[in-house]
Amino acid sequence: MTLKIYNTMTRTLEEFIPGGVKRDKIEDYAPVSIYSCGPTVYSYAHIGNFRTFVFNDFFRRYLEFRGYKLNQSMNITDVDDKTIAGANRDGVTLGEYTGKYTGIFFEDLKSLNIEEVEHYPRATESIDSMIDILEKINSKGLLYEKEGSLYFSISKYGDYGRLSRVDAREIKSGARYDADEYEKDDVRDFALWKASKKDEPSWETPFGSGRPGWHIECSAMIRKIYNSTIDVHTGGVDLIFPHHENEIAQSEAAYGEKFSRYWIHVEHLLVNGSKMSKSAGNFYTLRDLIEKGFSARSIRFLLLTAHYRKQLNFTLDGLKQAEQALERIDNFIVRLNDVKNFSCENNADSVIENFMESFTDTVDADLNISGGIGVFFDFITKLNSLIDENRLSLNDIDSINSTLELADSVFGFIYMDKQELQVDEEMINALVQERNDAKASKNFARADEIRDTLIDMGIVLEDTKDGTRWKIKK
Numbered sequence: 001m002t003l004k005i006y007n008t009m010t011r012t013l014e015e016f017i018p019g020g021v022k023r024d025k026i027e028d029y030a031p032v033s034i035y036s037c038g039p040t041v042y043s044y045a046h047i048g049n050f051r052t053f054v055f056n057d058f059f060r061r062y063l064e065f066r067g068y069k070l071n072q073s074m075n076i077t078d079v080d081d082k083t084i085a086g087a088n089r090d091g092v093t094l095g096e097y098t099g100k101y102t103g104i105f106f107e108d109l110k111s112l113n114i115e116e117v118e119h120y121p122r123a124t125e126s127i128d129s130m131i132d133i134l135e136k137i138n139s140k141g142l143l144y145e146k147e148g149s150l151y152f153s154i155s156k157y158g159d160y161g162r163l164s165r166v167d168a169r170e171i172k173s174g175a176r177y178d179a180d181e182y183e184k185d186d187v188r189d190f191a192l193w194k195a196s197k198k199d200e201p202s203w204e205t206p207f208g209s210g211r212p213g214w215h216i217e218c219s220a221m222i223r224k225i226y227n228s229t230i231d232v233h234t235g236g237v238d239l240i241f242p243h244h245e246n247e248i249a250q251s252e253a254a255y256g257e258k259f260s261r262y263w264i265h266v267e268h269l270l271v272n273g274s275k276m277s278k279s280a281g282n283f284y285t286l287r288d289l290i291e292k293g294f295s296a297r298s299i300r301f302l303l304l305t306a307h308y309r310k311q312l313n314f315t316l317d318g319l320k321q322a323e324q325a326l327e328r329i330d331n332f333i334v335r336l337n338d339v340k341n342f343s344c345e346n347n348a349d350s351v352i353e354n355f356m357e358s359f360t361d362t363v364d365a366d367l368n369i370s371g372g373i374g375v376f377f378d379f380i381t382k383l384n385s386l387i388d389e390n391r392l393s394l395n396d397i398d399s400i401n402s403t404l405e406l407a408d409s410v411f412g413f414i415y416m417d418k419q420e421l422q423v424d425e426e427m428i429n430a431l432v433q434e435r436n437d438a439k440a441s442k443n444f445a446r447a448d449e450i451r452d453t454l455i456d457m458g459i460v461l462e463d464t465k466d467g468t469r470w471k472i473k474k
């Protein structure tokens with residue numbers, strides 16, 4: 001069993017070999033270096049953006065589950081046309097403006113149960129590394145200046161377009177090029193550094209004062225953190241051209257070594273068949289959906305239910321179905337921990353073993369998380385049958401709970417929200433008992449009052465023939 005990943009660069013499924021040299025054991029690999037293009041912090045991110053970020057998180061969690069060590073980065077683009085325009089519009093400094101949206105972004109990551117990564121570099125804190133790249137590109141004769149801005153000369157570089165396989169004629173015709181208001185020699189060329197303009201922040205460099213072009217930011221942050229070839233670069237498919245193509249050109253021209261071994265690109269989240277985007281106005285932010293009463297947990301679940309290389313059409317109905325699927329998991333957990341007639345033998349061992357094997361096989365094949373979720377629901381179905389047949393031992397229940405925890409180290413949606421709510425079980429049990437006593441003595445007003453108190457605490461009650469159960473509300 002080995003992990004295989006589809007590499008956009010080669011358009012093939014490749015065995016995942018961090019560092020490029022195969023080792024006997026996964027533990028023998030150095031930490032996997034991963035760089036993920038992060039948000040431009042000019043506004044709230046939408047859940048299309050979060051599809052890519054949730055995928056990055058799942059990728060990280062799955063590598064951890066498989067035993068790899070990690071060294072992952074996600075950048076914050078905190079200077080570009082949109083952030084500058086926003087700061088000017090609100091009459092605040094660029095730092096104040098981007099600081100606000102960076103804070104909101106991190107809160108959203110937390111709400112979606114996205115794990116922290118090792119590095120969050122900011123473009124504005126990486127100017128020294130950008131200057132280093134500019135100097136190296138200049139020394140190779142690939143940089144030219146026009147009206148104070150610096151451009152990368154694609155025609156002189158000669159090795160452009162390997163990732164996107166974009167036809168040079170297509171770029172020439174202007175159908176696809178790096179839109180830029182600045183002057184350049186060739187429509188394909190892209191700005192490395194933009195001349196300083198009135199009302200715009202600028203930084204001093206040996207080439208004059210100005211601010212970074214977007215593409216150089218990622219190249220610089222990667223060099224600063226990793227200093228050589230990285231294992232994996234990720235982003236949404238819209239970044240393949242020109243952003244990632246330009247990152248490769250700059251970095252490989254400057255440092256003369258391979259930029260990234262694997263390129264992973266996440267397909268878009270769609271709304272009615274079109275890409276969810278700010279400019280199209282067809283977007284939902286996380287907060288929009290939470291206001292409508294949906295949980296971040298169901299959004300995380302939904303975003304993971306399609307293979308990352310397939311488009312996913314977002315609908316509110318889909319979100320409702322996600323909530324139902326999560327309820328199936330919750331109900332199963334309540335049932336599992338409610339088993340009263342224990343079997344003497346362990347009957348779950350082989351079910352657990354089959355699940356772990358089939359889950360790993362499925363996800364190893366190009367990070368097929370949607371397939372992995374399917375395998376998980378089959379697992380629950382089998383365990384529900386064992387519960388129906390009273391065939392679980394106390395040992396089984398412990399092993400199943402450990403397996404659920406392990407699965408959740410990858411999914412992050414099984415126990416999501418549950419950890420945050422600190423429940424005092426003793427107190428809840430006492431209230432449930434008091435409610436039962438109140439009902440028995442026909443004091444229904446008190447019984448209802450207790451139910452409402454519990455609901456306010458985030459606990460819902462379920463009256464069954466075997467007594468009253470409680471569970472944490474999603």
Ligand code: AMP
Binds near residue numbers: 235
């Ligand atoms: P941005 O803040 O626009 O630079 O985007 C941040 C990340 O979200 C990038 O990796 C984009 O490729 C990704 N992205 C943007 N829109 C979508 C979408 N509709 N579906 C999936 N990923 C997206």
Ligand code: ZN
Binds near residue numbers: 036
């Ligand atoms: Zn980038």
